[in-house]
Amino acid sequence: MKRELLVGVLAVSLAFSTWVAEPAFATGTNPEKKLKEIQQDKKKAKTDLNKTQAELNEKKKKLQALEEQVGKLDEQIASHTKKLLDNQKLLEKQDKQFKETLVRMYQKNELDYTAQLLASDSFSEFLTRYETLRVILKRERAILEGYIETKNKIEKEKAAVEAKKEKQAPILKAAQKEYQSIKSVLAKQTNNLEKLEHQEELTKEAIEEKNRLVREANGMYSGRGTGVLQWPANGKVTSGYGWRSGRMHEGIDVANSIGTPIYAADSGTVSLTKSNPGGYGYYVVINHGNGLSTLYAHMYRSTVTVSVGDKVRKGQRIASIGNNGRSSGPHLHFEVHKNGNPVDPMKYLP
Template sequence: MKKIAAGLAVALLAVTLLGPSDGYAKKTTVSEIDKQLKKLQQEVQAAKAAQEQAASRNQVAQHYKNKTTLNLQYVLDQIAQVKGEMTTISGKIASTEQSLNVTAAELDEAEARVASREKLLESRVRLMYTDGAVSYLDVLLSSTSFSDFLDRADSLKMIVDQDQDLLVQHKLDKQTVIAKKQELEGQYAQAKQLYTDLESQRTVLKEKEAEKQELIAYYDEEINEADEVNEEQNAKLVQLASERSALEEQKDKIKAEEAARKAAAAKAEAARRAAAAAKAKSSRSVSSSSSSSEYAGGNGPFLLPVGSARISSGYGYRTHPVTGEVGKMHTGVDFAVPQGTDIHAADAGTVLVAEWWNGYGNCVIIDHGGGVWTLYGHIREGGIKVKAGEKVDRGQVIAESGSTGRSTGPHLHFEVRIDGKTVDPMPYL
């Protein structure tokens, strides 16, 4: 929608400026044209400001996209690390479950032994309850002989030792198995908790990954929108330059007509003022030659703007050397020349642009008439030798080469435009 609106605005402006009838053109004054030129200049400044803002947005978005991409890689590395830890913990959980199963079997066996001992102890208690309490001393004193006494003493000792052993083993079995089971259950619970924590951490990281992907998509959209605005404003600047050229031609025509009228008036008084008539005739001759808008270079090829320099990049589609974009249209020819090399006008004409111009850096555009322009880009700082509106001659030094704007090194970017559209410059050189 923005492009359509901008296109309609430019088209309406073009109709307003370029489509008047002959009668209207005669009524237009130099002062009115100057006002229109001033308005055009304001629009040029606005377009350039919008272009610079778009370039700034592009740069900021690219910075944050690069930063977010690095953060995304860090999050992905963390996800991989947590996934590896989860695999290790999962193995520990499986191993602990296996140990718990073994311990459960051991506990069953120990409980069986404890139950067996409890039955034996219960039977002894019942026996003592049924037969009554019998004192170990009564048993010894009821001996029939000394040898019987010794036998009874040995038997009593064995009974006491056996009872003591039963009680000790009973206690140890229970304590050992219960302690081991509690230890394994603690390890199992710890491993399960750690696995849960890692799963929670992994979920958070996945959310962060999705967040980073959304941010990258957002910055990509910002970059694309900024590029669209940049291209839109670039097209508008070309259109405004064309309209300015048309107004300048109309202004020259009006001046020529005014000069002709003055010359005619002076010629009417030729008898009385012969000297004035001669001067008016000379003025008409000069004005008429300066007002011509025909393409001066039509009878021969353009001059090479920097002599027979090496061509480092030709006209057509290529991989952009700065952005790396594949299939990017290169709208001119690059001449590899050192910093500060003199740049000559390819032919006579009127300077349309002599200032910073977006990706071209410091730039000069010359209108040669007949809708033919030449463009000279990447001029060094302080290297522009002409100004907008100035008439230049064929071969005149107009600037010095540099590397301003979107450039990888010192060179001259040279374009030929026909009715505002770029063409291959080589057939014109």
């Protein structure tokens, strides 16, 4: 490899490495490293999340158990309330009955006490009658007292249940608070994990983009063209492709001063460098490996920096404009061959 070419390749490599680094990762960080870090963070975030989820499940179980307990207490209170209502009805009924009996007794016995006494055939008969009524009254009063006792008993039980519920209330409240706080931690962690997943996605895309650029760059050095040509030199097109004064002009002429750079129109491999003093002067052919070849003519040998077999990159300088061979002034004669036949270069140039 010629020294100039080596320098050129180095320069191109340097240019290329900055070119790759700049657009793909402006921060200057290595995306593979970043991805690894994100994935580690993600792993940790997942572990944390699972822990929190387990904790939340446990708290939920505890909360549900407490809620169930309070629910049972509520049921008991409701049942006691119903029992009290039922008992109250019986109690009122009995109370009424008791009072009626009292009134009846009073009217029949107490008021007519003397009359009864006098009306009795004997004192013992009076006593018997009086005793019977007394027993009836006593029995009704006992029933009434039974209802009152029942009422007191239910009320006491109900109060005990209510006290129990009251005692449970702060415990339940604390459990609810605990559950809510862990739930919010879980929400934050879920959000964090989602963010990391998004970052991972973006980093993966950055890596994919970088790898694509590297593949493209490799393609440039593999001697294969992109299929899209660039202008091989700055200048004025002084002659086009086609018939010109009775003979075929198989390329275009780009006129400019001697020493103007000539660039490879596309990436490829130099397939020919040749001197033809009576015609093309010193000329170069590049094979682009996709059916296309380009030819550059009228240069001086000393300006040509490539040799046969060299892989060139699209836009790489290969020579300078000369006025060598059958040439009426400094210009580049440029040809494009498709599958070995010359075609109009203008069809391939932007």
